[in-house]
Amino acid sequence: MWRRLFEHWKKIRKGDKILVGLVLVLALAGVLYPFFWEWFGGDIGDLQVVINPVGSERQRIALAEVPEEGMELIVPGPIGDHLVEIFRDGVRVIAPEDDPLKICEKTGWIRRPGATIVCVPNQLGIWLEGSDDTGLDGISE
Amino acid sequence: MEGSKQKKQFDKRRFIGGAIAVVVIIIALWIRGVDEEVPTGERIQETRYFMDTVVTMQVLAENPEEKADQAFSAMKDLADRADRFNPESEVVKINERAGQGPVEIDEDVFAIIEKGKRIGEETGGLFTIAIAPLMDLWGFGKGMQPSVPDDEEIQQVLPLIALDGIELFPENNAVAIGREMKLDLGGIAKGAVVDYGMEVLKSLGVEAAFINAGGDIRVHGLKEDGTPWRIGIRDPRREDRGHLTDHVVEADTGSVVTSGDYERFFTENGERYHHILDPRTGYPARGLKSVSVTGELCVTADILSTAAFMMGEEALAFLEDYPGYEGLIVTDEGEILTTSGF
Structure with a gap:
């Protein structure tokens, strides 16, 4: 099979060979891009996590500036401390032991602009801001 | 020779006529474009935390920050007046005088109660603003520890949550509730507050706006590029919040609200109990994972989505018949069904 392919290849014109080569290179780049996107100069975008404890100052952290291994933030509140885990590709909250429903923890990871985490007893709101490539203005949930 | 000259003249006239027609069409399209008044102001986005949720507002207008600030203040004020956990609220006034006759309250909160009772009755009582005693029994009130109550206790509480125990006196914005009854506007307040905020923004002359209070969304006007707002619907079949159904609502006016059994729940003896009772x-309603409702008013969509959640698959027929509103339901089996106009 490879020999026949080689025979055919020899018969193809030089311009067509360049074209085939170009298509193969582009296809390979397309496949590998997601794995090496940061190396190719890609970035996380302009996503920021906003941490808004009621009665305290609002905090903003750009996800692009978060260390690769992620970071943790303790946010104290009347019924205990919330642990906010921030990674470049998402944010989640671990609720304190005394939080009866642990709604914020059940929310899981948020990863897109506009997504929110609400910690009711501690009056803590966390959300992501930034530009969105989905073309959506909001999500009903 | 003569004939050919005549033909040439005829072609020229036709060309001039065609050119005039093209110019007229272009002018007509331009005038129509001007008529549509694609917004020209600046669009800003602002997010705040109140009503135990994250509220995001986008405003397209001249001086949008100032207008958003006014709308946020008005919304927060109404939310506080309608909150049964705020000792200063109008709802607390009513609850404290249960069984002691009518209580005069402010007209905004009266309007919410009136709407809650009226539309609640249209749902056959499946949505009730008198749900507080049952919510408290299950421990779904603010800061309470939830647990499954005794069945006997549940049966004792059921007569207290019926809508016919609420009497309205529109002439002086007064409300009376029966003994041991308690109002909870939690299932309606978010939608009502969103509508209120949008009315404030409209009165301030905003060209376009978008308000999202924890998934209760209302929009008004076209965006600056002349396109409608686009709203995705969460897919409750996936635990992660980032997953959406294939349905996208595009609108320049109206609301989208979703009720679901995710997040606000607890597990006891291996069984999951959510807060939509x-x-x-x-007991917690069974049969559906979520209901999304679209229509003009956010408060009505809020009530209908909660009531429809109790109905199982019959929700679809109910929403199909309800004038001006459409729905999408996700069943426990993961099937997505929509009304004909969704």
């Missing part, structure tokens, strides 16, 4: 049984 069925007033017929006193």
Whole structure:
């Protein structure tokens, strides 16, 4: 099979060979891009996590500036401390032991602009801001 | 020779006529474009935390920050007046005088109660603003520890949550509730507050706006590029919040609200109990994972989505018949069904 392919290849014109080569290179780049996107100069975008404890100052952290291994933030509140885990590709909250429903923890990871985490007893709101490539203005949930 | 000259003249006239027609069409399209008044102001986005949720507002207008600030203040004020956990609220006034006759309250909160009772009755009582005693029994009130109550206790509470125990006196914005009854506007307040905020923005002359209070969304006007707002619907079949159904609502006016059994729940003896309680049984409603409702008013969509959640697959027929509103339901089996106009 490879020999026949080689025979055919020899018969193809030089311009067509360049074209085939170009298509193969582009296809390979397309496949590998997601794995090496940061190396190719890609970035996380302009996503920021906003941490808004009621009665305290609002905090903003750009996800692009978060260390690769992620970071943790303790946010104290009347019924205990919330642990906010921030990674470049998402944010989640671990609720304190005394939080009866642990709604914020059940929310899981948020990863897109506009997504929110609400910690009711501690009056803590966390959300992501930034530009969105989905073309959506909001999500009903 | 003569004939050919005549033909040439005829072609020229036709060309001039065609050119005039093209110019007229272009002018007509331009005038129509001007008529549509694609917004020209600046669009800003602002997010705040109140009503135990994250509220995001986008405003397209001249001086949008100032207008958003006014709308946020008005919304927060109404939310506080309608909050049964705020000792200063109008709802607390009513609850404290249960069984002691009518209580005069402010007209905004009266309007919410009136709407809640009226549309609640249209749902056959499946949505009730008198749900507080049952919510408290299950421990779904603010800061309470939830647990499964005794069935006997549930049966005792059921007569207290019926809408016919609420009497309205529109002439002086007064409300009376029966003994041991308690109002909870939690299932309606978010939608009502969103509508209120949008009315404030409209009165301030904003060209376009978008308000999202924890998934209760209302929009007004076209965006600056002349396109409608686009709203995705969460897919409750996936635990992660980032997953959406294939349905996208595009609108330049109206609301989208979703009720779901995710997040606000607890597990006891291996069984999951969520907070949308069925007033017929006193237990969490079963059969659906979520209901999304679209229509003009956010408050109505809020009530209908909660009531439809109790109905199982019959929700679809109910929403199909309800004038001006459409729905999407996700069943426990993961099937997505929509009304004909969704």
